[in-house]
Amino acid sequence: FFRVFFRLATMSTVEELQAQVQTLQAQLAATKKHTAPEMYYYGSKLASKVGDFGHFPKNGVPPRTVERMIQDYHLLDSKERLNTSSYVNVVFEPEEERVAVMGMKINLADQTVYPSSFKMHDEVVNMIGNLWNVPPSADGQVAGAGTVGSTEACLLAGLAMKFRWREWYMKKHNLTHKEVLGVVPNCVMSTMYQAAWEKFFKYMDIEPILVQPSYKTMTVTGAQIAEHVNERTCMVIGIMGNHYGGQYDPIWDIDEAIEKVNQEKGLQVGIHVDAASGGFIAPFQPYLPPWDFRLKNVLSISASGHKFGQSVCGTGWVVWRHREGLSEHVAISVTYLGGKGDSYTLNFSRPASGVYVQYYKVIRLGWEGYAALEENMMANTKILRDGLKAMTKDGKPRFVMLDAGDTGCLPVVTAMLNPELNLEYDDVRLQYQIAEHQWYVSAYKMSFNHPATEQLEDLFCDMQGQQTMFRVVVKSNLTAKLALHLLESIQECVEFLDEHAHKASHRAKTHGDQHLHAPC
């Protein structure tokens, strides 16, 4: 109205005014027709419109209509609560959703405007630091940050290690800053890495030195890692819970091996623990040897808050052992809208929802609550595992189990169809069959794209890359009841495939390259 009034006021003659009023009236009528609040979506032109989806619409439509349109997209996705391929938490209490919506309006980058929300962030960092036994810091604030996911957390941790190494290498070889830029450092880890590291290698100019584990253990030993360490190694990475089988790399062994290598070769290599999935499981498995900051050479730990941290998608955490010579390298001192503070982020503007929901879960559950969840998930994993083990064909077990078993690992069941059965179908084919029962179970080949050469390589040292496997992640919402339904579905599917696979086998082949790299 203001606009209309403004326009009218600038008209000079009566004729012009009249013409203007007419056009405006016509425009108004057109808009009204399109945006009338009573417009019934399924009776509107929109519901019978084909194409033009890539064009910006000319006029808007009522809120309910848009909501319905978006629901229709969502409708055609898989069901997130039956998605066992993902570690991401998808269950929230109504209070929690309200808290998340409240956080959507708070820009965490705006520390000076929203100091109280940022204080919550700092408190959560401290809590997580304590959970992982970080040594007390001089100023009481643990060096760490909330991130958008463990990818950002890994990249930040990697960058800090890279800059730390550069400083050391420059000194050691008496190089200038420009000279050291030309030296490409490396990073030693298992081939079981998650996608974040591929980005680290590619974008931050790091040479990956990858160690292939056995498919039977899916973990690497301290000796295997230490063997590849040289003076260009900026870090070694231990995985607390690889996403394929949920096994833990023996950080305790790696720590000893690195300690030895550092002493022998005069190096200062540190360990980063990628605890994307295990960060909120391992602390509740008291029988584990120390794997966190209790080990001297562990310099940083990253984890996804949105996995077993039970927060909302888009929450990650990184904690450093200390600031000096480590996290300070990625602490951009942001002088920001009348303030100044450390910002440990690759992203800048981001909603506070992740921090809000993480804080919610921490105080909602408490230590006991997380421990109870761990117990429940491990118990339900065992139900699934035992069920799969019990399935046989021709007197032989149907599945070869590939995970770590019932303790000392993530709540994950990993298996492959028993190769001895010489079945006409593989695990990938099985995945598609299971999907008919609403369940999304991911299967994949035991191969990966090497980040440096971009060649397809074997994931394991003792199994060809064509072999398939599948994985079920038991999240908190996968109750015993649902687990039994999943078992029943698998049973029905293998029986169906036993009968029909030879007819359908060509279909499986067209699904092609099903090697997995980086689920979350």
Place this chain on the structure above:
Amino acid sequence: MMFDLGCKRVSTEITPATPTDLTEPDTPVGQQLSPMDHAPSFYGSAFCRQVPDRDTIPEHGMPARYCERAIQDYHLLDSNERLNTSSYVNVIFEPEEERVAVMGMKINLADQTVYPSSFQMHDEVVNMLGHLWHVPESPDGQTAGAGTVGSTEACLLSGLALKFRWRHWYRKRHNMTEAEVRGVYPNVVMSSAYQACWEKFFKYMDVEPILVKPSYKTMSVTAADLAKHCNEKTIAVVGIMGNHYGGQYDPIWDINDAVEKLNAENGWQIGIHVDAASGGFIAPFQDNLPAWDFRCKNVLSISASGHKFGQSVCGTGWVVWRQREELSEHVAVSVSYLGGKGDSYTLNFSRPASGVYVQFYKFNRLGLAGYRDLEQNMMTNAKVIRDGMKRMTKDGKPRFVMLDNGDDRCLPVVTAMLNPDLNLGYDDIRLQYVIAESHWYVSAYKMSFTHPATEETEALFCDMQPDQTMFRIVVKSNLTAKLALHLLKTLQTACEFLDEHSANFITHKMKKRMSVAPGATSTAEAAAGAAPGRRGRRRGEVARAPGPGVRVSSMAHCEALPLLQVVLRSERGWLIAEEGIEPGLESIFGLPRAVGHGTRGISHHGSPLRACAGGSTEAPSFPGS
């Protein structure tokens, strides 16, 4: 039936709980109920009378409603987001939109194969953006681009693509190996009015910043200035469509011509990245602008924040490339993922679909016509504020020197500084804190920035000393004409208040008081001593050192009370009565931290309290959103 068996097992073995435990949402997940569950209300619970150990995960859980309330209390102590004029981030949503966002929270956009339909929506939004910015049609119908967490990720991705593109070219040109070219340090030429993300690009991606300082009168750089600094190691020139300080546009059209000429003369292949973080959803609706987008031949990529004038939710950014070949393919990580394979243009991986959902919502809800309406309303309301400020005078002179572009061809931003001719006893930063008393957050800052390469504080503009201050009001869609009038009135009152309570006694008398106050022997100690008491307590450790707080009480008795009230109110949201603070209560108000700001985070540069406690004198400069 196995199914029935499952039911029994669930109810008898796995969860030995009463039926109410299964249905009552307020019971904690933990096996044991904590005593708090039986408390009548949140405020009657133990939680509300304990000084909690905030650095350790609590032993027991608590009911859902308590958690919600506890988080609301944190939120309560923040500034009001709708009155935050320092930020470009949209904070207004319809109820349907919030429901859509919550739906999106459960969808991991990285999981393309499980949620193909949501990812299709992402691709459609990218296409719509390409359409809006006139991207040339791609052979497969899919515009190369990506939704990101914000324009920072978008800028980093486009910067990386340009860096790899340049490497490829430079390597060929000089016949180098891959390892050799990695040792060559490329550069980017842009204005010093850049946003924070570029600092990360320079630092983390090993790129040399070549920064051109504009005049404070225009805040935009000329094409000639940029072209002068280009060389064969230049990966790109970055043009800013709407710098955040004053909202002016760099003349992309001119830069395009200049780059064209440079490339032709030298055989280079420098491209332009347009950082349209704020202007990406404003400029397309301003008819009087020359071509600034992909219509300019050398524009290779454009980034924008969806959560600014794109009207989406915080955590939404977009990048669109001119084409895939030799450009975006360099950052396309081909993710073979859970039964699928696709390009992933992200630095982040797992992220919620909320941003895409809300962006799609807004595109369809508003349409081009709706965005145009918003642009016109915001520009009109910016003019209301601008005109109002122009009319304010003191001693016959204008109170403010306007620093923005005026009413047209710019972002809806009002930028000004207190007229230096008036020789006032206070600066714009002081003004910010007094304005904050009336709920408004208006950001003021010095005209300086930290150089990303040298880490030195430098002048932001070529023709103004770095100590000069300025302030900025971003007119977002929710800043209606009515609110604008209230803000103007607030400005007027604040100036009058400061005219009367000139800052002199703060800088001299108060400083003296503070430095001799008990609990600290020097101001440096005050800064250092504040933090340990507050943080880092581990289980069982009793903390909170007395100290800094005492100084505040002594200050409360000094003549600075009116100002202390203002600061407490504006900085921490507390209303303090005339009598001042009772000795000993200051720790409850969390004052120690306000006095001797911790070693990281929220330091309010320029606040009177801070200045007294020997706080940072470094100049703030990189607002981003």
